[in-house]
Amino acid sequence: MSSIADLVILSGGWRRRLIAFLAGASGALALAPFNVFLAMFIPMTAAVWLIDGAAESKPAPAKSGRPAFRSTALKNAFGIGWWWGFGYFIAGLWWLGAAFLVQPDDFAWALPLGVIGLPAGLAFFPALGFALARLFWAPGPSRILALAAGLGFSEWLRGHVLTGFPWNAYGMALGDHLLLAQFAAIGGLYGLTVLAIAIFAAPALFADRKAVPGRRLLQRIPAGLVVAALILAGLAGFGAVRLATGKTATIASVKVRIMQPNLPQDAKFSPENRDTIVNRYLRLSDRSTGPGHTGLADVNLLVWPESAFPFILSDEPQALAKIGNALPAGTVLVTGAARIETTTGADGKPHTDFLNSIQVLMHGGLILDTYDKLHLVPFGEYMPFAGLLDRLGIRQFVDIPGGFRAGMNHTLLSLPGLPMAAPLICYEAIFPEEVAAAVRAGPSRPGFLINVTNDAWFGHTPGPYQHLAEARLQTIEEGLPLIRAANTGISAIIDPYGRIEAQLGLQEDGVVDGALPKKIAPPPFTHAPELAGILAWLSALGASLLLRRFV
Structure with missing residues (x-):
């Protein structure tokens, strides 16, 4: 271990950057769909040694006459952190390229x-995390917690700056393993991330102890690594107890059906195929799957995916009537559907706004309730710096004139005869604070989360698996079940402990049937969701400073 550490610490130039890039890239193996839990040890352990080697061998002179040692070390840590993060994000997000090939002539x-x-x-976020860690760096075990504090804080920033993008947070190496993920009920995604960094970086301490002849193996194990192993065991034990005592209860009277049409994001999904698409949805929705599931007559809640129609449903009375007539009197349909609003602008002229929405329908085609997506996808649903990019001929993936307009506020969905639901469209389900705000939008806590999405843009890649894993973690944070409808998959019914009760795989068409799981008492995370990540970061930083002083 010491020889490997020396190789990383003493490397320089392109070799050092290559080591950082490859180490970061290996972390993607710890994420869905691979879930090679142990793989995260590689990037985090390497991160410690890379930051160890960030200092110059001797301080450089500065204009002030004082050594520039610290500024040089911070600059080196920032630079190598960028290469480490670049590898991590390329390996974890390469599948985004599939969206550019759906309409290759345009994108x-x-x-x-x-x-x-x-x-x-x-990659600038982990670069900042490396620099922050180096700021509090010292020999010994305190630097493991300095890394957890630095990278943990930069991950929190990544989830909030410029609309935020917390996809594939380091904590998901733990968060996609049900036993270990239960800690999210206390610390949430960012608390889990701080713990994951510290646990997976701990093996770097092995290199601090040189081999001594005659010393037994157990005597050579660093105390910090023992603590990390105990924390990991504690997480597993906590999860085991929570899952064993948290039995899944269901509302037996509520029968849920999720329809997954598996429509490709190509020319088949176009307005001229309106009737074919609606007929396909209704045929799949009324499919018999067994004695207890003979069709729509047995269903209380039917869920269709995001942007289910290549037209404005509320402006198509024939389509509305066809869907409404197919719904039994006791069946509620929740579906994704784009809609339009016409308003009068300051210039006195009418303006048409497009919104990505969820709508609630009942027998007869009556639209009972609507939720408009608040957190739009940059470059997918709207264009940042739209004026400039429009002049350059660059448009968003969803070709809506002017892009979508964001909704005004979070609202709960009122579902006749059913518990209220907190709606989440597409990647809104990966933002802990966004989900928390959705849950708190009504006078009382909803009965479940409902997430509609369309991952057809990304084909058969890791993207849809990662999306499911991120959404599932929200059930543990909030103590609420999740009903998830995805166009091409993965659709699922998930209980408030993150257990998948029923699902339909990627690029399959069909239905998912099941009872609605009951919500549980609000977990500790729900009492301060905005503070959980900051408290975890402050705890790591405080512990690092204490260790630095006393150990």
């Missing part, structure tokens, strides 16, 4: 911007 030219440009931009 293939921009493929490098998504596959290389976005990871290059995101």
Whole structure:
């Protein structure tokens, strides 16, 4: 171990950057769909040694006459952290390139911007994390917690700056393993991330102890590594107890059906195929899957995915009537559907706004309730710096004139005869604070989360698996079950402990049937969701400073 550490610490130039890039990239193996839990030890352990080697061998002179040692070390840590993060994000997000090839004539030219440009931009967050860690760096075990504090804080920033993008947070190496993920009920995604960094970086301490002849193996194990192993065991034990005592209860009277049409994001999904698409949805929705599931007559809640129609449903009375007549009197349909609003602008002229929405329908085609998506996807649903980019001929993936307009506020969905639901469209389900705000939008706590999405843009890649894992973690944080409808998958019914009760795989068409799980008492995380990540970061930083002083 010491020889490997020396190789990393003493490396320089392109070799050092290559080591950082490859180490970061290996972390993607710890994420869905691979879930090689042990793989995260590689990037985090390497991160410690890379920061160890960030200092110059001797301080450089500064204009003030004082040594520039610290500034040089911070600059080196920032630079090597960028290469480490670049590898991590390229390996974890390469599948975004699939979206550019859905309409290759329009977007293939921009493929490098998504596959290389976005990871290059995101890499500035771990670069900052490395620099922050180096600021509090000291020999010994305190530097493990300094890394957890630095990277943990930069991950929190990544989830909030410029609309935020917390996809593939380091904590997901633990968060996609049900036993270990239960800690999210206390610390949430960012608390889990701080713990994950500290646990997976702990093996770096092995290199601090040189081999001594005659010393037994157990005597050579660093105390910090023992503590990390105990924390990991504690997480597993806590999860085991929580899952064993948290039995899944269901509302037996509520029968849920999720329809997964598996429609490709291509020319088949176009307005001229309106009738074919609606007929397909209704045929799948009324499919018999067994004695207890003979069709729509047995269903209380039917859920269709995001943007289910290549037309404005509320402006198509024939389609509304066809769907409404197919719904039994006791069946509620929750579906994704774009809608429009016409308003009068300051210039006195009418303006048409498009919104990505969820709508609630009942027998007869009556639209009972609507939720409009608040957190839009940059470059997918709207264009930042739209005026400039429009002049350059660059448009968003969803070709809506002017892009979508964001909704005004979070609202709960009122579902006749059913518990109220907190709606989440697409990647809104990966933001802990966004989900918390949705849950708190009504006078009382909702009965469940409902997430509609369309991952057809990304084909058979890791993207849809990662999306499911991120959404599932929200059930543990909030103590609420999740009903998830995805166009091409993965659709699922998930209980408030993150257990998947029923699901339909990627790129399959069909239905998912099941009872609605009951919510549980609000977990500790729900009492301060905005503070959980900051408290975890402050705890790591405080512990690092204490260790630095006393150990």
